[in-house]
Amino acid sequence: QPGDHKAYMRLALSLAQKSPPKPTNYRVGAVVVDVPSNTILATGYTLELEGNTHAEQCCFMKLAQQHGVSEEKLAEVLPSNLALYTTVEPCSKRLSGNLPCVERVLRMAGCIKTVYVGILEPEKFVQENTGRKSLKDAGIEVVHVEGMEKEILEVATAGHVKE
Numbered sequence: 001q002p003g004d005h006k007a008y009m010r011l012a013l014s015l016a017q018k019s020p021p022k023p024t025n026y027r028v029g030a031v032v033v034d035v036p037s038n039t040i041l042a043t044g045y046t047l048e049l050e051g052n053t054h055a056e057q058c059c060f061m062k063l064a065q066q067h068g069v070s071e072e073k074l075a076e077v078l079p080s081n082l083a084l085y086t087t088v089e090p091c092s093k094r095l096s097g098n099l100p101c102v103e104r105v106l107r108m109a110g111c112i113k114t115v116y117v118g119i120l121e122p123e124k125f126v127q128e129n130t131g132r133k134s135l136k137d138a139g140i141e142v143v144h145v146e147g148m149e150k151e152i153l154e155v156a157t158a159g160h161v162k163e
């Protein structure tokens with residue numbers, strides 16, 4: 001139901017606010033939900049876990065640890081109807097060269113059916129985020145949860161030098 005989507009996106013935004021501000025990335029929050037049972041399987045925010053980690057990446061790293069598998073094998077052990085909520089759409093390229101979150105989501109195309117995003121990635125670091133198309137081509141639905149764009153962007157860019 002639409003109400004739930006907003007509630008999960010608001011939870012993701014509260015997670016994003018825990019992320020240490022940096023000028024070279026965005027502060028993002030993410031939540032993985034098992035749709036049939038409407039339960040949260042994992043939460044994450046940018047830089048929550050060791051290394052230069054992204055919010056979505058943290059969710060998957062936690063799930064892999066919980067299930068004792070590598071991130072690559074995660075789709076084999078998770079339920080098959082999951083939703084990923086992320087305040088900023090999954091990245092399709094990272095200036096650090098680390099594996100983009102779209103690639104991580106694509107590996108889980110067997111269980112992640114829908115990605116709910118609060119905003120599309122601004123074109124500050126990466127000219128054009130091609131993620132949405134890659135996800136749709138893999139049969140993953142991308143849904144924009146509207147109404148929180150301004151606050152999501154403010155949180156995401158809190159570490160940036162004000163122009």
Ligand SMILES: Nc1nc(=O)c(N)c(NC[C@H](O)[C@H](O)[C@H](O)COP(=O)(O)O)[nH]1
Pocket residue numbers: 024025026027028045046047052053054055056086088089090091093094095096097098101121125126
């Ligand atoms: N969806 C998403 N979740 C995040 O947690 C995060 N930080 C970004 N940010 C996207 C942005 O394009 C990259 O942060 C820069 O391209 C720098 O790349 P690194 O973060 O250093 O790997 N995007």
Ligand SMILES: [Zn+2]
Pocket residue numbers: 054055056057090091100101102
């Ligand atoms: Zn990412």
